[in-house]
Amino acid sequence: MPATILCVEDEQDLRSDICEELETAGYAVMEADNGREALELMRERRPDLVLCDITMPLMSGLDLLGLVRKEPALADLPFVFLTALAGRRDIIAGKAAGVDDYLTKPIDFDLMLITIAARLEQVARVKGAVVRQDSDGVGGGVRSALLGANEALHHVAVGIFLLDDQRKVVFRNRRADELLAEADGISLSRDGVLRGEKPQQTQAMRNIIDVAISSATSGTRQGTEAVALSRSSGRRSLFAVACPLGRGPARPGEPVVGLFVTDPERRLSAAAEAVAQLYGLSPAETRLALALARGLRLDEIADEFGISRNTVSYTMKNLFRKTETDRQADLISLFIASPVALEND
Known part of the structure; x- marks a missing residue:
């Protein structure tokens, strides 16, 4: 047919x-x-x-x-x-x-x-x-497929934690290991369970994971849950999203939930590269857009880069033209809402 x-x-x-x-x-x-x-x-x-x-x-x-x-x-x-x-x-x-x-x-x-x-x-x-x-009696093809993509997952610029139905981490990619090594916003207990820096954040993360586990094991669709994890360093909070992996019962130790953790400090540079390629931005235009995304005013950008206000204004006009935006807010949104990037070795 x-x-x-x-x-x-x-x-x-x-x-x-x-x-x-x-x-x-x-x-x-x-x-x-x-x-x-x-x-x-x-x-x-x-x-x-x-x-x-x-x-x-x-x-x-x-x-x-x-x-x-x-x-x-x-x-x-x-x-x-x-x-x-x-x-x-x-x-x-x-x-x-x-x-x-x-x-x-x-x-x-x-x-x-x-x-x-x-x-x-x-x-x-x-x-x-x-x-x-x-x-073969395995309930989640998605789960097996993710584990089968082991090498590819290590190149993704997002921390990926795969959890079983007891909330224990059964797989983590390279970026997830880096996040744990930084010990800033997320950590792993001795029994393999993820924690935030504060009890209320640990509980919030547990709650979104439990919703995803319920969705995965019961076969119901309950959507995707997210939580912000503040960091003692003062850097912007990590953003964690819990997603069910497939549907139906799982074997002991089999992943049923994916927890995807993004770092806005790191994501901004990855997003900038993707947007710059998409719109054909020059290095100067990309630097200006990133500075705006960091919250700098035009006079502060001129001082930081050692250029005149006229040069900043001229570059800004080019940015608006190339990205088809007419407000700084629209321009900034492009640089913080870009697709996931891939890491280089």
């Missing part, structure tokens, strides 16, 4: 061309001209993949994606945005919302078909891995 692709595009001519290419390639096709209609179609008949424009009447692509990711029956649908080259702000927002891929307009149909095939193949591999794990 051919895979079904839902094309959501308000430009009728473009939508017709896309659907024709999909049908010629052997896919079954559904189509909608706005997000609201698309959501109704998806609820009636779940497609295998969604191609979706971002800017549409009644409901935008971003709004549609947000709703889809919240519906249990649709949450894992592969979602590919169709966007104009100028839509860089949309790319940041889409990544944050959980989009799987982008295709830029005008659409390269060969690239579109390759992208769709690759995404569908990826889904098939994941489903196959889960089926194999279930046939």
